[in-house]
Amino acid sequence: MGNCVSRSQQPYSASRSSYSEKKLETSISDSLPIAEPTTSFWSIPAAPIAALNSQGNLPSHADVVIIGSGISGASFARTLLEHGDGLHVVMLEAHDVCSGATGRNGGHIYPPTYHDYEDLKKRVGEDMAKKMVRFRKSHLDEILEVAAEEGITKYTQCRAVEGVDVYFDKPTFIEAQRKLKVYQRDMGKHAGSFTCFEGLEAQQKFHLSPLAVGCITTRAGAIHPYRFVTSILSRLIIDYPKEFEIYTRTLCTSIDEPTSICPFYTLTTSRGVITTPHVVHLTNVYAPALLPFLKGAILPVRETMTAQRPGRNLHASTLHGGRSFVFFDSPSKGFDYLTQLSEGEHELMFGAGFESPADSRVKGMYGVHSAAHTGGAMPIYFGAESWGAEALPTTPKDDEDAGASEGIWAEGRVKAIWSGLLSESVDGMPWVGKVHVELAGRKAPPASSTPSALIDPHSNTEKQKSALTAAPGEWIAAGYSGEGMVHAWRSSQALALMLLGEDLTEVNTWLPELFGVTDERAKLAKRTFKPGFVLSGKKCVFSL
Secondary structure (H helix, E strand, C coil), X not given: CCCCCCCCCCCCCCCCCCCCCEECCCCCCCCCCCCCCCCCHHHCCCCCCCCCCCCCCCCCECCXXXXXXXXXXXXXXXXXXXXXXXXXXXXXXXXXXXXXXXXHCCCEECCCCHHHHHHHHHHHCHHHHHHHHHHHHHXXXXXXXXHHHHCCCCCCCCEEEEEXXXXXXXXXXXXXXXXXXXXXXXXXXXXXXXXXXXXXXXHHHHCCCCCXXXXXXXXXXXXXXXXXXHHXXXXXXXXXXXXXXXXXXXXXXXXXXXXXXXXXXXXXXCCEEEEECEEEECCHHHHHHCCHHHECCEEEEEEEEEEECCCCCCHHHHCCCCEEEEEECXXXXXXXXXXXXXXXXXXXXXXXXXXXXXHCCCCCCECCECHHHHHHCHHHHHCHHHHCCCCCCCCCCCCHHHHHCCCCCCCCCEEEEEEEEEEEECCCCCEEEEECHHHHCCCCCCHHHCCEEEXXXXXXXCCCEEECCCCCEEEEEECCCCCHHHCHHHHHHHHHHHHCCCCCCCHHHCCCHHHCCCHHHHHHHHHHCCCCCEECHHHHCCCC
16 A cells, blocks of 8 residues: 555665565455445545446446456556447446555555665566666656646646655665665666755754654655546546446456356356456455465555644645655664645645564454554654644635545544555566466356457448457456555556557566566465465565
8 A cells, every 4th residue: 555564674674575574374365355444534525436336237248347446447447448449348346436455545656766676686687677666667757647638637636746765773774875876876867866865964854853864865756546546437437438337336256267158257246247258357455366376476464544634843844745755764663654635634644554573463464553653653753843733623614625524534633544455466576467267267268259340340241350359368467565556557557458459569668577477476476475474574575
């Protein structure tokens, strides 16, 4: 959710891609979404399409069925509809639109770069490490461009910000500086701009606690993720009224392979069945529920998020939404992250705060956060003087949004608190591509069931059809390891073009090949993870 929270136990690690010693269980790693999730601050007020088609019958058939309505679903549907031709596309959502990780994260578009580069280089080689980092970095400009094209930049508060990595542990800061030098040396002009500040200079420039030992700054981004996704899906519903439908509160519980009677997949949902030649899995952490081969390869991590009223002196630190922060504590505690809304009460969107390993081994997941930590860390990170007096809630006449949600939020510093599940891919990389039948465990529909259209419906000659998509099958983009905002959009773009059978020459220049869904990768993931296995440091990833 937002950015992955590292809890590496290796000495002086500044990685943002792996988790600390946590006993991993499998009891919920292949489960479906729960019936009553907590309410995310982002989703109030709800979008007009939030509960779209939440009652009544499903269509009996669609050319493509998308499962999931988060940022992956928005990207995939947008690409598919704008590049495809006349496809009937149905999106299924277990709860309301954008109610999963996208609508629960911190709105951070802050790609881990120098933090991970050296470790990636050792595992996958220099060229692939560079490609993976460039892929992450490309998401900020891509999302900024999409928001501009959709005319939703202001509404979604989509913007570039100054990203500030704050270090409170001297050895961790020294190691981060060393990693930055390696990254800049290898990446050259593609590294981007970074500036280091130490000690008192860092504290004064960013109005931080005297405990801060240094900062590293670069360009990052922030966004209202719920508004971004719901705005795009709303526009697609209007522009493609015959081609695109969303059915909310429709939980897909199983997928059956084609039979001699029905040459399509049959999806059973909480509201009936629907058949299709193409199933697209965009449920991230919930993907193993319908694709069992991913059990143990994609794992659940629960994260706590908060919306907090900023202290009255905090403007100088955050520039009212012009900065985003990552706070690195000691190696054993990892980091927390912070974005801020640029409007309204300028709420601080603050997440992370892992319990110690001994306290957080909750059955079925790892990475459980402390609500007490998230509620109390901000004045410590910025210091009492920079934080200032506690803010008071605005009145309805002061802020229109506050009036609209009067009585919903708490009146103190912590205005709202909620949780959600992000995914941890065992090998640290997303799974993007077509799922072969051997992995899916069920047959694909025959080629004859491929969606097609008449080449010339008015011709008197024998009617010929042209395929509108690649061969039928199942498709996936998932396992973002807490970095969905810098992996999901372009991964899902690529997936849509794959399903359409487009020429992928250009896509292959930017989509890392190691994200592919292969039998070898699945087997390696199975060997890496075993129920009850304790992952220590970076042992949660394997070499390719």
